[in-house]
């Protein structure tokens with residue numbers, strides 16, 4: 102017997118069709134970096150996405166082709182999300198903060214054929230163009246000086262076409278993650294995983310969105326699909342307010358004027374927003390919910406928002422999990438908890454929604470699944486409907502035989518199933534939502550003639566969540582200062598990678614196998630406070 106129900110392929114064009122049909126006039130507002138503002142609607146986004154499909158087809162772009170964007174958040178970028186996928190193509194959202202060698206690698210690796218970019222990134226284009234042989238066409242979102250203007254490019258079409266049909270298992274978006282050593286890895290979202298993620302994230306216990314929501318996603322559209330919000334928002338017909346950049350003044354102004362109810366971003370963004378609010382005496386009376394993730398949100402910030410009646414949706418996830426893994430969904434006994442207990446709970450990473458499973462395994466013996474006792478920390482593993490199976494062009498799956506993906510995070514799971522992150526096994530530092538490779542910092546530092554051994558670790562920073570410090574053992578008889586080391590590194594790594602401090606020590610702790618014990622080192626520097 103077969104199921105007797107309609108068998109629709111779960112493709113993302115269903116979302117934009119719904120948004121345009123049921124919430125057509127609901128607005129999509131953009132504040133551009135030069136202060137100009139434009140307004141369109143969900144119906145307008147759909148019409149432009151269909152025109153973009155025609156324009157792409159005119160360039161010979163079709164099924165399975167990669168269309169890249171190098172852009173901040175705005176309505177034309179949103180058009181590309183649906184236009185590229187609706188052509189049967191795959192949208193590759195590039196992080197403009199990557200280094201040149203990473204940019205070179207990912208564009209060639211994804212075999213991007215078209216690149217659509219913000220004019221502010223013209224210097225990147227000029228630099229990288231010779232290294233990107235696969236790109237046949239450049240289009241610019243907001244200028245016609247160096248490449249066709251996006252509006253002119255789609256402007257010659259009438260939008261009178263249909264979405265490309267296909268399987269729900271086709272890819273619709275690639276996001277590269279640079280959260281581990283080596284080259285960035287491509288995570289390929291399918292139409293199906295994206296749809297399931299979008300539907301799940303609408304639950305009141307997750308992001309609780311509906312057509313009354315006015316969402317300002319500060320999380321960039323090149324970061325893990327902007328946490329899926331532009332998809333979830335289409336399913337509900339939420340109004341969107343995009344700001345090209347994160348200037349706190351511009352964000353606060355538009356949040357007030359457009360009566361933004363919901364916003365989403367990494368903790369660093371919220372810290373600078375709160376500082377701005379305090380310094381200017383501004384308030385955001387319409388703000389109802391703050392979605393935060395990417396790094397642990399400081400408890401004091403959570404408390405501050407909650408005291409103002411703002412719901413905190415603290416989420417943990419990864420590019421590999423589309424990205425939602427857990428959220429701080431309220432418990433069934435929420436009303437019985439004290440305010441303090443509620444804040445404590447929200448400061449943890451939360452519980453899994455339907456569709457995702459987590460477990461912790463012994464750090465030395467992954468076959469041993471740890472009890473959910475809130476005491477023993479283990480390697481956090483995840484599997485589920487929108488969790489990675491295999492990276493782009495990888496030769497093997499990224500999961501074990503039971504589909505468990507090792508996150509590189511260390512956590513305890515409490516008896517009420519709340520996940521609390523305690524550490525990381527992956528050797529990286531996350532500063533303001535962006536990754537710094539400790540291994541690359543160490544390799545650069547070890548080349549200094551006075552350095553015998555160097556270890557980079559992240560320490561708590563009040564603004565950037567984490568900043569790198571370098572722990573150095575000098576060669577016998579050699580001499581150098583912290584400034585010498587920083588100066589030495591300054592032409593070898595990006596400026597924002599430079600360690601905030603260099604600590605000279607007699608010895609660095611090692612594991613039984615002779616490797617630097619980052620776990621012990623992080624423990625030693627747990628209470629380290631940076632000077633500024």
Ligand code: AMP
Pocket residue numbers: 278280325393394395396397398415416417418419420421424450508509510522525531
């Ligand atoms: P990315 O793939 O760049 O989004 O990074 C994912 C990683 O960010 C996770 O594996 C964690 O290490 C970290 N992360 C994400 N969300 C949180 C959170 N709520 N609290 C602490 N760390 C987080």
